[in-house]
Every structure is written in structure tokens, then in C-alpha cells.
Amino acid sequence: MKTLIKNAKIFAEKGHFVEALLIEDGLIKKAGSNAELAGESADTVLDMERRTILPGLNDSHLHITMKGAAMNSCDLIPAKSIDDIIRLGREFLAKDPDMKAMPGRGWNQDYFATGEKRMINRFDLDQISTEIPIVFERTCGHVGVGNTKALEILGVDENTKVDGGEIEIGEDGKPNGIFNENAVQLIRKAIPEKDMATREKEFLMSMDYSVSQGLTSVQSCDVLGKDFKEVFKLLHDLYNEGKLKFRYRHQYNFQDIEDFKEYLKSEHITGKYDEMFFSKGALKLFKDGSLGARTAYMKKEYADAPGTFGVEALSDDQLQALVDLAVENDITVVTHAIGDAAVESVMKAYENTMPDGKNPLRHGIVHNQITSMVQLERQTRLQIPVMYQPIFLDYDNRIIEDRVGSELAKTSYAFNTLYKMGAPVSLGTDSPVEDCNPFQNIYCAVNRKGLDGHPDGGYYPEEAMDLEDAIDAYTAGSAFNEFKEDVKGKLLPGFVADLIVLDRDIFSIDPMDIKNVKVEKTMVNGKFVYER
Numbered sequence: 001m002k003t004l005i006k007n008a009k010i011f012a013e014k015g016h017f018v019e020a021l022l023i024e025d026g027l028i029k030k031a032g033s034n035a036e037l038a039g040e041s042a043d044t045v046l047d048m049e050r051r052t053i054l055p056g057l058n059d060s061h062l063h064i065t066m067k068g069a070a071m072n073s074c075d076l077i078p079a080k081s082i083d084d085i086i087r088l089g090r091e092f093l094a095k096d097p098d099m100k101a102m103p104g105r106g107w108n109q110d111y112f113a114t115g116e117k118r119m120i121n122r123f124d125l126d127q128i129s130t131e132i133p134i135v136f137e138r139t140c141g142h143v144g145v146g147n148t149k150a151l152e153i154l155g156v157d158e159n160t161k162v163d164g165g166e167i168e169i170g171e172d173g174k175p176n177g178i179f180n181e182n183a184v185q186l187i188r189k190a191i192p193e194k195d196m197a198t199r200e201k202e203f204l205m206s207m208d209y210s211v212s213q214g215l216t217s218v219q220s221c222d223v224l225g226k227d228f229k230e231v232f233k234l235l236h237d238l239y240n241e242g243k244l245k246f247r248y249r250h251q252y253n254f255q256d257i258e259d260f261k262e263y264l265k266s267e268h269i270t271g272k273y274d275e276m277f278f279s280k281g282a283l284k285l286f287k288d289g290s291l292g293a294r295t296a297y298m299k300k301e302y303a304d305a306p307g308t309f310g311v312e313a314l315s316d317d318q319l320q321a322l323v324d325l326a327v328e329n330d331i332t333v334v335t336h337a338i339g340d341a342a343v344e345s346v347m348k349a350y351e352n353t354m355p356d357g358k359n360p361l362r363h364g365i366v367h368n369q370i371t372s373m374v375q376l377e378r379q380t381r382l383q384i385p386v387m388y389q390p391i392f393l394d395y396d397n398r399i400i401e402d403r404v405g406s407e408l409a410k411t412s413y414a415f416n417t418l419y420k421m422g423a424p425v426s427l428g429t430d431s432p433v434e435d436c437n438p439f440q441n442i443y444c445a446v447n448r449k450g451l452d453g454h455p456d457g458g459y460y461p462e463e464a465m466d467l468e469d470a471i472d473a474y475t476a477g478s479a480f481n482e483f484k485e486d487v488k489g490k491l492l493p494g495f496v497a498d499l500i501v502l503d504r505d506i507f508s509i510d511p512m513d514i515k516n517v518k519v520e521k522t523m524v525n526g527k528f529v530y531e532r
Helices: 064-071 082-095 122-126 148-154 182-188 196-212 225-240 257-264 316-328 340-351 373-382 390-396 400-404 415-421 438-447 467-481 511-516
Strands: 002-006 009-013 016-018 020-024 027-032 044-047 052-055 057-062 102-107 134-138 143-146 165-169 175-181 215-224 247-253 278-286 333-337 364-367 386-388 425-427 499-502 519-524 527-531
Touching: 009 467, 052 467, 057 425, 057 467, 064 102, 064 196, 064 215, 082 102, 082 122, 082 134, 122 143, 122 148, 122 175, 134 148, 134 182, 143 148, 143 182, 148 175, 148 182, 165 182, 175 182, 196 215, 196 225, 196 519, 196 527, 215 225, 215 278, 215 467, 215 519, 225 247, 225 257, 257 316, 278 316, 316 333, 316 340, 333 340, 340 364, 340 373, 373 415, 390 438, 415 425, 415 467, 425 438, 425 467, 438 467, 438 511
Parallel strands: 002 044, 009 052, 057 215, 102 134, 215 247, 247 278, 278 333, 333 364, 364 386, 386 425
Antiparallel strands: 002 020, 009 016, 020 027, 052 499, 134 143, 143 175, 165 175, 499 519, 519 527
């Protein structure tokens, strides 16, 4: 089956545009001008009428199942106050008075415009209901808050401890419902587990949304610890039944080394994989938390919270043991590290496994937000792939200097510097922390502004990426993490036919309009999986 795409503005790779593509059996056979491909026969000929086409975008780190779950829970993103959160919870409950539990996600105390500007607690959620468990997660996912009923179900009291996490104690000497880092996994257990049919429904909902946004590949962390067998089975079944519309690569999280050992000896994970469409991927670890929650692990105390250094979700020894075991099994490790102390710890753990200074398994860092120039230079020397989320600037540009001070802020969120230095850089959204819309993400990379257009001139505008560089990082850069840079991420002969058709020319519009770009068609493996 041959398809000829002609009369288009096609971004084949950085610095190279073509007008036409010949596609056969999911691969690009030829790429060139209209004249060069004019004599080619094809079963289908598509005149794109000068529309702009990009390689399919590849989100280098997100959570597809969590995005689906968020789409099916109480949406707290609009909340501008604690009263708003209570109102949204009550409205959600009123739609289904018989619900047995209420999950929610998306609140951010820094966005509260009226009333107290603080973390919510169990007493706030008790105003929604004391009869059913309620767990509302902060937008970052590194803080979860349960109502009194949730704590009762779990038997949590002032003596409950969680390794690598904190259960906050209130003025009355009792837990106030706020759980951070590894403790978030505990409070989540107050919400009954969903059956596999519901999980599948949510995954498919999230997948359909993702391809409508232009994602043709995802590197997704959906396996979290002890439930790995169920999640692997769900994804295997979806692949075997031909339901996957995008290319899926696992990032599986095991904070407990015993869980990781169980994974390594499990027959369940040794089933059929397709390296081009459905692959195992990397061990995903968490070293610290988030800047907004002040759980990112810092070398110096927070400028706006003296005495606070953040939270270590893994000690240095625990991290090293997990990395060592992964290396023994030829498994890539990617680690969430936001604070500069976390970044330092992760680089040390990786470098301890690199006696010759090489990084053959392409161990990477997810986020890499608060960094010094020395750290960036070291990442470049070791060729450590960095999975950045420029969209985080939409919120973080308001708080960075307050949290870490102006000096460290200058060398943080350094997307452009690291890319220009030659380190492997890729882009993603960490959805559902942010929406998986890649054009909002590219907008932030190119403009260094929030979606509201501020600050004027951009936040440290010298770190603004060129548009072609940002697209390169979202395509070829992400493919590098998967060892697929020679077959995916470009629209050249021999590469997979994954592409997206845009509703406007992203290369000629005002850069401030990039966030409004829409996808008209999404093609994966030579077939359209979405048409608007």
C-alpha cells in the first residue's frame, strides 16, 4: 500500500524541508520536491494544499493512565481559593450522590486569589463529606490530601511513618491530612482500586486525546510499584488486541528494590514486545518532589522557607542500589530530579556505573529544573539525556526566584544552554501535571513566557529555544532516549511514517500564537489515527 503526500511544507529534520513524501508499509520510501516525486505511482495521493507537516511528536515523559484517571475525577484546576475547592467537590458529589469515594486533582495553593493562600487539609475536605473518603492531589502529584474518613480507613495516626515521605502533623498533634512524596502512595489507597475495565476505559480516553494533540509516541510511566503485573497485563492486552494508536514505551517505577527484584524475575513481563510499537523502556525513579510543594531537594535551604531543604524520596544508598541493579540487567534508568541536590545525587549514582565516563545505557534525568552551570557541563560531558518540561514555566516563573534566589535561578530551566552545549535534550509534559498539548509546551520553550504572556520579554530570554530546535528536541531528541534516533523522529527515507498535519504554518506565525496551533490529522505507521 503506497501513499503519496505532495504539495506540503514538510519539516523533514532540523534545517531541511521537503514538499512530498512517498510512504509504503508504514515507512517513508522517498522524500523530496513535488517534481522529484511526480512520477511515483501510489494507491492514495494526498494534495496537502501547502499545509505544514511535522514529524509525529514524542512526549519523553508523561503518565497516560493518570491522565485518563484525571479526566474521570474531580477537576480542581479552576480553583482560585479553598472555598472553590470545597464548592467543586460538593458539585462533583451532587452529580453522583451514591459515589463511594472521591478522587480529585489539580489544585495549586499559589493560584489562590482570595482567602488563605495555603495547602488544603483534611478539615477543608471534611466540609465536602465526612461519609466517604476524599483524596485531592496537588497539581504536581507530589502532595495528596485526605479527609478524616480517608485517614480513618487507612488507620493513619501521629505514629504512622513512610520511608521517603512525610505525613504532616497539625497543631493538635494529629495528622492534618497532608501527605507528600512516597506518602502520597499511602493516601491514594483510601480510594478503592478500579477494576480493569475502568482502567482500560480511562487509558483509551487518554490515548485518544493524546493523538488528537499530535502525539504519535509516548514514554509513559504507568507502572507504580506493587501493581505492576496488572498494569503490564492491561497494556499487553491493548497491544495484542490492536487498540494502541500510538507507539508506547514503558517507564516503570519501583522505589522499593524488592519490588524491582520481583519485576526482574516475573514471567509476566517477558511476553511479546514489539521494539518499534510497544517496548519495555526504562526504570523510572523519584529522587525528590516538586518546587511548588517545596519538596524538591535543595543544596541550600529554600529562600522563602528557612530550614526547609525538600524531601529525599530515595536516599543516596537506595538510589545507588537501584541503579546498580538496573545496570546489571542492562536496563536504562531515568530519574525524577528537580532540586540541585537531587540532580547532584542522580549524576553521582550514574557516574559510579561509568568507569570510562561513557553512558551506553543512556541513563537520563527527568525535569532537571534547578541546576548550576557546573552541573550542566557535567551532564554534557557524560551525555546524560535530559527530559525537560518547558510548560512548567507557565507556573514556575512566578515562584522560582522566591524559592531558590536569583543567582541559582539564572542557570535553572536552562533548556537552550544545555541543548546548545550538545547534551541530549528532549521535551515532554509530565501530563497530567500539565496538559499533554505539545504546542503549549513548545510555546513556553520558544517564548520563555507563561500562557498569559508574562513576564514581558520572557523569563531569562537567553534560554529561549529556536523553534526548529524545540521541534527537534520533541522528535529526534525524544527518539534518542529510546535508541531509535535512526528510525524515528524525522521524515526521511527509512524512517517510520509518523507525522502530523497542522492547521497553520507554525514557522511563519507570531511565536506568541504557537500555543493556539491545532492538529488536523495524525498519522502513525502510515495510517491516520486522528482527523479533526
